[in-house]
Amino acid sequence: MYDLRSSRLPPLLRKLLRPLLDPYRRYRNARLIHAVRVSLGLLASILLTTGINLPHGEWASVTMLVVIGGLQHHGNIGKKAAERAYGTLIGAAVGLLLVAQQAYLGIPLLTYLGMSTVCGFFAYHAIGKGGYTALLSAITVFIVAGHGDNPISDGLWRTVDILIGIVLALAFSFALPLYAVFSWRYNLASALRDCAAIHSRIISGQSVSDDDYLKLMNRLTGAMVQLRSLMPSVSKEVRISLHKLDAIQRNLRLCISTLEILANTRPAANDEQAMALLQLSLKAEHKQIRVQLIAMARALQTGVSERIERPVGGHDNTAALSAPVYSALDGYRLLTLQLAATVDDLRQQLANTAGKWKI
Numbered sequence: 389m390y391d392l393r394s395s396r397l398p399p400l401l402r403k404l405l406r407p408l409l410d411p412y413r414r415y416r417n418a419r420l421i422h423a424v425r426v427s428l429g430l431l432a433s434i435l436l437t438t439g440i441n442l443p444h445g446e447w448a449s450v451t452m453l454v455v456i457g458g459l460q461h462h463g464n465i466g467k468k469a470a471e472r473a474y475g476t477l478i479g480a481a482v483g484l485l486l487v488a489q490q491a492y493l494g495i496p497l498l499t500y501l502g503m504s505t506v507c508g509f510f511a512y513h514a515i516g517k518g519g520y521t522a523l524l525s526a527i528t529v530f531i532v533a534g535h536g537d538n539p540i541s542d543g544l545w546r547t548v549d550i551l552i553g554i555v556l557a558l559a560f561s562f563a564l565p566l567y568a569v570f571s572w573r574y575n576l577a578s579a580l581r582d583c584a585a586i587h588s589r590i591i592s593g594q595s596v597s598d599d600d601y602l603k604l605m606n607r608l609t610g611a612m613v614q615l616r617s618l619m620p621s622v623s624k625e626v627r628i629s630l631h632k633l634d635a636i637q638r639n640l641r642l643c644i645s646t647l648e649i650l651a652n653t654r655p656a657a658n659d660e661q662a663m664a665l666l667q668l669s670l671k672a673e674h675k676q677i678r679v680q681l682i683a684m685a686r687a688l689q690t691g692v693s694e695r696i697e698r699p700v701g702g703h704d705n706t707a708a709l710s711a712p713v714y715s716a717l718d719g720y721r722l723l724t725l726q727l728a729a730t731v732d733d734l735r736q737q738l739a740n741t742a743g744k745w746k747i
Contacts, residue, residue, distance in 0.1 A: 411747070412689065415570040422566060426457060429560040433553060442552075443545040447531065451476075451553025454524075456561055467624065468520070469558050475521045476554070479528025480547040482506055486529070487543050490536040499536035503529060568621035569745055571614070577688035579611040579640060584681040586647050587727075591674050596651035608644050615640070626744040632737065639734040646727045653720050670721060673728045680731045684738055693742035696735050 414421060429452050437445025455469050486506075490499045510526035513519065528550070532543040582604050588594075589601060619633045680696075687693045738745075 411567075411570045411691070412574065414566060415574050418566050418571070425560050425563065426453070429456065429556055432560070433556050436556075437549065437552070442549065444542065444549055447546050447549035448553035448556065451550045452557045452560075455554060455557035467621075469554050469561075471518075471521045472524055473551070473554050475524025476528050476547065476550045478521070479525040480532050480543065480550075482525070483529045483532030484540060484543050484547075486533045486536055487538055487540050490533075491540065496536065503533070503536065567625050567747065568618045569626050569747065572618045572622045573688045573745060575611050575614050575618070576636075576640070577685040579608055579615070580681050580685040580688070582608050582611070583640075583643050583647060584678055584685070586651070587674075587677055587681070590647065590650050590654055591670075596654075601651075605644075605648070612637070612641060612644070622745075626747065628741050628744050632741055636734065636737050636741075639730055639737065642730045643727065643734065646723055646730065650720065650723050650727070653723065655720070670724050673724050677724075677728050677731050680735050684735055687738065687742070688745075691746035693739060693746055697739045697742070 430449050433449045433452050434445075436442075437448050442448075451472065455472050486499055486502055489502070490496070506529060507526040510522045510529075513522040514526070528547075531550070532538070532546050586601070586604050586608075589596060595601060615637060619630060619637070622628065623630050623633060683695045687696045
């Protein structure tokens with residue numbers, strides 16, 4: 389599904405720009421797009437600062453690299469640009485004060501002591517919330533003031549260069565945004581497909597100790613870490629609360645944990661009677677689990693969420709979930725019912741937030 393802005397373009401232009409407008413293609417080529425965007429931004433910075441003969445124009449390029457060089461997601465860029473702007477203004481103000489007192493009082497030892505004390509204060513706040521702003525404030529003090537011997541005019545020009553770099557970084561981040569929600573969607577879709585593959589291996593009696601199974605589990609573990617790191621940026625980009633994103637993450641984690649336990653509690657592959665009995669008694673639940681996992685993966689990848697907004701018909705398992713466990717087969721059956729309930733809860737959460745994540 390394309391960005392809503394693409395639907396306003398003429399059909400021919402939309403067709404030509406499809407590789408850039410398609411969220412999935414942008415996700416697959418995110419590193420290339422990011423590299424091109426940074427290169428073009430630096431070229432614009434160099435041309436602008438040299439074209440108007442701006443003193444110390446290289447600091448505009450340095451700032452652009454600091455703001456967007458290592459950040460490809462739009463949500464992160466906005467946050468880092470704001471932190472960079474605050475750090476720049478605070479550091480520039482402090483640096484100019486140090487330069488002014490050096491110019492009027494001419495006491496180098498006082499300047500050095502003042503710079504060390506101020507940067508020690510910033511270092512104290514650099515550990516914890518707001519650390520990036522504090523660190524940049526300390527760096528900007530030295531960019532603007534040097535060791536206190538820079539002219540005030542140089543400090544002012546460098547401050548202007550840094551602010552120009554911030555503006556250019558924001559401009560190029562808006563040109564072809566790489567949203568964190570794209571990565572979140574497609575990583576979650578891939579994780580759900582892997583869950584479906586593992587579930588299929590478990591109920592069909594395939595090995596749950598070979599390399600293919602371990603590869604799937606390792607991939608799921610990596611996906612969980614990636615999804616967790618993307619949540620703050622996704623929340624900023626599409627206005628989904630971190631509480632709701634964490635609920636989705638928690639249900640995915642429950643799915644993976646339940647699948648791991650099912651793999652270790654299922655009947656032995658050579659116990660054909662027990663396997664056949666479970667297949668028959670849990671046929672509806674197995675179908676429901678697979679259908680919902682694949683439907684959620686397709687909805688996340690395509691942006692078409694109508695299918696997951698309709699619940700899949702199934703039995704009311706409330707009573708079964710509270711039934712006592714007398715054997716390993718009862719435990720396996722209970723875990724399967726719990727997995728079906730968790731998957732359905734995940735479907736409901738994705739359906740409720742679909743209007744925001746399917747950009």
